[in-house]
Amino acid sequence: MSETQLIFQLSQPGRSAVSQAPKPVADDKLSAIPAHLRRKQKPGLPEVSELQVVRHYTNLSSKNFAIDKQFYPLGSCTMKYNPRGANRAAMLPGFLNRHPLAPESHSQGFLSCMFELQNFLKEVTGMKGVSLAPMAGAQGEFAGVAMIRAYHEARGDDARTEILIPEAAHGTNPATAVMCGYKVREVPVGKDGDVDLEALKQACGPQTAGLMMTNPSTCGVFERQIEAIAKTVHEAGGLLYYDGANLNAILGKVRPGDMGFDVIHMNLHKTFATPHGGGGPGAGPVGVSERLLPYLPTPMAGQRDDGSYHWVDTDTLTTSIGHMSAFMGNAGVLLRAYFYARSLGREGMIRVGEYSTLAANYLLKRLEAVGCTAAYPERRASHEFILTFAKEAKEWGVTAMDIAKRLLDYNQHAPTTYFPLLVPECFLIEPTETETKEALDAFVDAMAAILDEARNQPETVKEAPFTQPVRRLDDVKAARELDLTWSE
Amino acid sequence: MSEIPAELRYASSHEWAKNDDGTVTVGITEHAQDAMGDLVYVELPEVGQVVAAGDEAGVVESVKAASDIYAPVSGEVVAINEALEDEPELVNNAPYEGGWLFKIQLSDESELDSLLTADQYQAQIDSE
Amino acid sequence: MPYIPHTPDDVRAMLDAIGADSIEDLFDEIPAHLKAAGKLDALPEGLSEMEVTRLMNDRAAQDAGAVSFIGAGAYQHHIPAAVWEIATRGEFYTAYTPYQAEASQGTLQVIYEFQTLMTRLTAMDVSNASVYDGASGLAEAVLMSLRANRKSKSRKVLVxxxxxxxxxxxxxxxxxxxxVALQRVDFDVASGQTPLDALQGFEGQDYAALVISQPNYFGSLEEVDALTDWAHASGMLVIAVVNPTSLALLTPPGEWGTQGADIVVGEGQPLGVPLSSGGPYFGFMCCKQKHVRQMPGRIIGRTVDLEGKQGFTLTLQAREQHIRRSKATSNICxxxxxxxxxxxxxxxxxxPDGLASVAGHCHANTQALADKLTAIDGVERAFSAPTFHEVVLTLPKPANQVLAALAEKDVLGGVSLANDYGMVSPKLENAILVNATEVHSDADLDLFAAALKEVLA
Structure with missing residues (x-):
């Protein structure tokens, strides 16, 4: 594939996509704007035709891997099929043209979808209340920990300065705790992937505001001592936070509320099949137990006795932690999730947890059979699992990163690499419930072939990829000689 | 095996310290730069800043990692290695020479004694 | 089974490979009493695509049909057909974050071009790949200013x-x-601007930054040069909050005062993103080169591959949560x-010309709307300052009541200022903020004027 020029390199002075903008405005109509506040030189935006723009961005799109093109087994990312019907429904003109501040009289259709989505999420997670306001998983985490803080503050319990986090956690967990003004204390994880309960007991105390954890954990296994963990944290006066990154594994099978969690966030762009869009937008609704209901972020959808819908905001929920955005969050993502929830229904949601787990356990067994090493061979996989290539790295000099890059040549997207940090040279693999058995088998074949190459012709793996628009990129140059914008 | 000069003292957080009449030059060890990989940025303290032993006094960054630098001794920062702004790779290429980070005017000479000797630091690396 | 491809034979073969008798066996590490079986009865039955589509069609139709003059941070614009036809191509729509750079050159180059576009619109040095929205972007900018302003020890910002x-x-x-505390700065109730006078009281005090909004919430244009110079002379950074459409006509923040703004954020929605009930939008965020390591969010750099060919990759990742964890610039991923x-x-x-034309129509249409509405008895412009594409009008009746009556006529006549500003000045109890853009025809403006006249009669 040839190098694509930048849109700026296609620009010619005086060229334009004429039909895209209204006719120019006579300058006297702008006379109310004082000259000293006017821009002196027009901005250096590209001057290109409509066809040039369409062709340029269509060509760029072809340089991406995507679920619509490839198997995409990124662990902890839940790259499942994104139904096209959800996109079409969310882009209905009535939804697209609705202003976020439209009066309730002109918002009943939208509000009804949001109200029902809140209820579905509440039900499937076993929580007592849900707010859809956070715009991404990380913002959901923020809202969750901010609620924990608000709860302790409301009780005058201001000695709680620490959030406990298992060492295998996502980086967002400690970053979030700090954004909420907390110190972070890490809790070790045992050799079987479960939290070290004795160490947790030692770490808990009057300074503990809460524990943030994922279950199934980032080690790809179900935390079997979850009830003992909940008891330990609660007895110390802390609250339990559920990071919903891995909710897909247990959707419809176990509810975080029943496990003892006080607050959770969900990633609708994972579990509820909304698209990742090349890195966003997502949506990170939060659910809470009874005692955190007063602190939910606003606005939320409510229903009156007469069946009509209304917004619940800080004027009535005065104890709320407040707004996470200018308006009500990523509404269009929520509509897509609503579509997905309605089309799955109760049985469909249960099947998500079942079949994602089936696919992961099958893929793990098949990969072990072709010579891959599982990090936790004695454990059931959840919806994802970890392989380690420490042996391959040591014996053949082929790293997990090399294998990841070589997979691209086999038209397979690489799994998550080097996460969690505590397993050396690892892959975190999540196949999801929407891939056929044939797709899983093709991935196994690719991995078997690459292991064979790693043994017999390691250079092929170390220099991969060969078939992509570019070869391996110089990240060091990118960071040392920052080139973040184009100049002619 | 990475080089660990016998005449220097070491912090367990992988800084080295060299005392010249009360002015202590600080850098990171060859072992530390090797573990980090190619450095892309070094953040240094400001001259005049007063630090206590164990305080964060800078950051070294590679593409995939970032690591805090801790002051091995207490005192006032009297010089920084400005060449690192444009050439962070000096730390990789010559960690004990051109890749030094900053100098501290020592406020308590006895703190040097609590740092590790080359043998002790070698033992620490071996046990990691 | 919706979206699940496995046949009964597949399931049997997969279970055999695993060595399990049933799917339920795969959950045998979970304590039995924790299982959700029987607890999900309140969830409805699944629906076919046709059924969900019909249901959502009906819901969407309920909210359609009104003519809206609401702005207040989200604006109606014509969006060329090509924009979303291309953006929703599966290759963009269903790709992940571009961590595997070689397999993500499309997304990465788009971001690099976006960064360049935003720096050119704002006249700043660098841009990130966007944050959630304008409002949360300002929160990130405030936190960033505390890190970037090394002269200040303050955890306070003037807003x-x-x-x-x-x-x-x-x-x-x-x-x-x-x-972190936000200290409010008053506006002048006659002009609708933030005057230098209002800042004098803060002179000599330690604040990390001054936020300047151009235009401000009332649509009024601020004297940005004087405000910027005052802040810099007082040792503060300047955080600009701007509307991207307006930048085709107005002085870009990089040229405010003698040194320009230090950090620029804003709501990107006007650039081709539909209103869609408030999101997904995007916040843009630019800054001076020297502050780039304090900027949160994803940043793309241009580099070369091992054959020397141009390519794009994530860079400055050591700022981010997946490496820096508790010391990251933000938790944003x-x-x-x-x-x-x-x-x-x-x-x-x-x-450049098309965007200027859009901006010009927005301004001209809003002026025309204000002229038509203020021709009605008792309706007046609240403020004397020049405006961009929004204007505050005072009414002879309470604003909330008038807006409700207009809505009954399917005219969404703007946003009431009563709740947010009624306590600042009694005249704002009866004030509305209205907006027109290039999408409003003369007939739309006349419709609003006629409806308002009836409601006020």
Whole structure:
């Protein structure tokens, strides 16, 4: 594939996509704007035709891997099929043209979808209340920990300065705790992937505001001592936070509320099949137990006795932690999730947890059979699992990163690499419930072939990829000689 | 095996310290730069800043990692290695020479004694 | 089974390979009493695509049909057909974050182009790949200013009361957990601007930054040069909050005063993103080169591959949560990739002249709307300052009551200022903020004027 020029390199002075903008405005109509506040030189935006723009961005799109093109087994990312019907429904003109501040009289259709989505999420997670306001998983985490803080503050319990986090956690967990003004204390994880309960007991105390954890954990296994963990944290006066990154594994099978969690966030762009869009937008609704209901972020959808819908905001929920955005969050993502929830229904949601787990356990067994090493061979996989290539790295000099890059040549997207940090040279693999058995088998074949190459012709793996628009990129140059914008 | 000069003292957080009449030059060890990989940025303290032993006094960054630098001794920062702004790779290429980070005017000479000797630091690396 | 491809034979073969008798066996590490079986009865039955589509069609139709003059941070614009046709191509729509750079050159190059577009619109040095929205972007900018202003030890920032109150509320909700305080700066009730006088009281005090909104919430244009110079002379950084459409006509923040703004944020929605009930939008964020390591969010750099060929990759990742964990600049992981992609296509299609034309129509239509509405007895402009594409009008009746009556006629006549500003000045109890853009025809403006006249009669 040839190098694509930048849109700026296609620009010619005086060229334009004429039909895209209204006719120019006579300058006297702008006379109310004082000259000293006017821009002196027009901005250096590209001057290109409509066809040039369409062709340029269509060509760029072809340089991406995507679920619509490839198997995409990124662990902890839940790259499942994104139904096209959800996109079409969310882009209905009535939804697209609705202003976020439209009066309730002109918002009943939208509000009804949001109200029902809140209820579905509440039900499937076993929580007592849900707010859809956070715009991404990380913002959901923020809202969750901010609620924990608000709860302790409301009780005058201001000695709680620490959030406990298992060492295998996502980086967002400690970053979030700090954004909420907390110190972070890490809790070790045992050799079987479960939290070290004795160490947790030692770490808990009057300074503990809460524990943030994922279950199934980032080690790809179900935390079997979850009830003992909940008891330990609660007895110390802390609250339990559920990071919903891995909710897909247990959707419809176990509810975080029943496990003892006080607050959770969900990633609708994972579990509820909304698209990742090349890195966003997502949506990170939060659910809470009874005692955190007063602190939910606003606005939320409510229903009156007469069946009509209304917004619940800080004027009535005065104890709320407040707004996470200018308006009500990523509404269009929520509509897509609503579509997905309605089309799955109760049985469909249960099947998500079942079949994602089936696919992961099958893929793990098949990969072990072709010579891959599982990090936790004695454990059931959840919806994802970890392989380690420490042996391959040591014996053949082929790293997990090399294998990841070589997979691209086999038209397979690489799994998550080097996460969690505590397993050396690892892959975190999540196949999801929407891939056929044939797709899983093709991935196994690719991995078997690459292991064979790693043994017999390691250079092929170390220099991969060969078939992509570019070869391996110089990240060091990118960071040392920052080139973040184009100049002619 | 990475080089660990016998005449220097070491912090367990992988800084080295060299005392010249009360002015202590600080850098990171060859072992530390090797573990980090190619450095892309070094953040240094400001001259005049007063630090206590164990305080964060800078950051070294590679593409995939970032690591805090801790002051091995207490005192006032009297010089920084400005060449690192444009050439962070000096730390990789010559960690004990051109890749030094900053100098501290020592406020308590006895703190040097609590740092590790080359043998002790070698033992620490071996046990990691 | 919706979206699940496995046949009964597949399931049997997969279970055999695993060595399990049933799918339920795969959950045998979970304590039995924790299982959800029987607890999900309140969830409805699944529906076919046709059924869900019909249901959502009906819901969407309920909310359609009104003519809207609401702005207040989200604006109606014509979006060229090509924008979302391309942005929703599966290759953009269903790709992940571009961590595997070689397999993500499309998304990465789009972001690099987006960064370039935003720096050119704002006249700043660098841009990130976008954050969630304008309001949360301001929260990030406030936190960033504390890190970037090394002269200041303050955890306080000056914020004009004439800033969109939704931005102030969201920013406060996000930063207050870190003991960061927003100090309000009054506006002049006659002009609708933030005067230098209002800042004099803060002179000689330690604040990390001054926020300047251009235009401000009332649509009024601020004297940005004087405000910027005052802040810099007082040792503060300047955080600009701007509307991207307006930048085709107005002085870009990089040229405010003698040194320009230090950090620029804003709501990117006007650049090709539909209103869609408030999101997904995207916040843009630019800064001076020297502050780039304090900027949160994803940043793309241009580099070469091992054959020397141009390529794009994530860079400065050591700032981010997946490496820096508790010491990251923010907990943010995503950008608003898809909305940002749409904005890149939109801005490229319009070009400098097209965007100026959109901005010009917005301004001219809002002026025309204000003229038509103020021709009605008792309706007046609230403020004397020049405006861009929004204007505050005072009414002879309470604003909330008038807006409700207009809504009954399917005219959404703007946003009431009563709740947010009624206590500042009694005249604002009866004030509305109205907006017109290039999408409003003369007939739309006349419709509003006729409806308002009836309601006030």
């Amino acid at each position: 004009p009361n004439a800033l969109n109150p939704r931005y102030t509320a969201a920013t406060n909700a996000i930063v207050e957990n870190q003991n 995503t950008n608003q990739g898809l909305a940002m992609t749409a904005a890149t296509i939109y801005t490229s299609l319009l070009g």
